[in-house]
Amino acid sequence: MSALLEVQDLHASYGHAQALFGVSFDVGVGEVVTLLGRNGMGRSTTIKCLFGLLPAKSGSITFAGKSIHNNPSHSIAQSGLGLVPEGRQVFPNLSVEENLVATARKPRKSGQILQEWGLERVYKFFPRLKERRMNLGVHLSGGEQQMLAIGRALMTNPQLLVLDEATEGLAPIIRDEIWDALTQLKQQGLSQIVIDKNVGALIKFADRHYVLEKGKVVWGGTSGELQGQKDIIHQYLGV
Ligand SMILES: Nc1ncnc2c1ncn2[C@@H]1O[C@H](COP(=O)(O)OP(=O)(O)O)[C@@H](O)[C@H]1O
Ligand SMILES: [Mg+2]
Numbered sequence: 669m670s671a672l673l674e675v676q677d678l679h680a681s682y683g684h685a686q687a688l689f690g691v692s693f694d695v696g697v698g699e700v701v702t703l704l705g706r707n708g709m710g711r712s713t714t715i716k717c718l719f720g721l722l723p724a725k726s727g728s729i730t731f732a733g734k735s736i737h738n739n740p741s742h743s744i745a746q747s748g749l750g751l752v753p754e755g756r757q758v759f760p761n762l763s764v765e766e767n768l769v770a771t772a773r774k775p776r777k778s779g780q781i782l783q784e785w786g787l788e789r790v791y792k793f794f795p796r797l798k799e800r801r802m803n804l805g806v807h808l809s810g811g812e813q814q815m816l817a818i819g820r821a822l823m824t825n826p827q828l829l830v831l832d833e834a835t836e837g838l839a840p841i842i843r844d845e846i847w848d849a850l851t852q853l854k855q856q857g858l859s860q861i862v863i864d865k866n867v868g869a870l871i872k873f874a875d876r877h878y879v880l881e882k883g884k885v886v887w888g889g890t891s892g893e894l895q896g897q898k899d900i901i902h903q904y905l906g907v
Contacts, residue, residue, distance in 0.1 A: 750826025
């Protein structure tokens with residue numbers, strides 16, 4: 669599989685506190701890859717570096733054949749990476765529809781051809797958002813906010829969707845709705861990086877996994893391999 673995203677030897681710090689000590693991984697076209705690890709191991713920091721929200725001290729990030737390392741965030745988004753951030757971060761004082769339109773972007777002409785996302789398609793994908801389209805972000809339930817965060821990222825027409833703890837704090841039934849949505853996106857060919865605590869759901873849904881421990885990748889493998897490695901799951905994920 670040709671690599672859509674290739675991250676090599678990423679080092680990053682918050683002030684004097686180093687958080688990443690050489691993170692390397694890749695994502696193929698159409699692939700779903702996870703970053704696993706306990707809290708504080710560097711998963712969100714890796715995502716921040718990917719999106720230019722935290723400068724990487726060294727290493728390289730190549731997306732669709734081009735270096736995006738330390739590019740400004742808006743240019744990274746333009747190149748085709750879509751983020752569903754930790755904590756959802758919907759605009760509380762904008763309506764659902766205003767939230768969706770705020771980040772809308774036409775697909776790039778180059779690269780993998782995926783069916784275009786716009787308001788109608790997002791509403792068809794998440795009918796709940798259509799029902800709530802005039803409601804303010806602040807008045808949505810957690811599940812609705814999560815759908816909105818995903819819808820907003822889809823409106824940027826990404827080639828790679830990155831989800832940081834998208835099911836966090838949701839009731840199991842709503843969580844399943846989110847997994848169903850992400851599975852449909854995978855079936856439509858959308859590449860994804862997923863961070864989540866539900867290892868069981870990830871093993872079913874994702875193709876490959878990387879385990880982070882103290883800012884380094886300590887294990888990588890397929891879902892089948894991870895399932896057979898109960899000691900890895902126990903040692904690094906504490907479940
Ligand atoms: N804004 C920040 N300022 C200082 N340190 C941070 C900040 N965000 C994260 N860290 C530290 O960086 C390390 C990795 O955190 P993070 O990437 O958020 O972990 P994860 O997403 O895997 O739970 C942790 O030691 C954490 O305390
Ligand atoms: Mg995190």
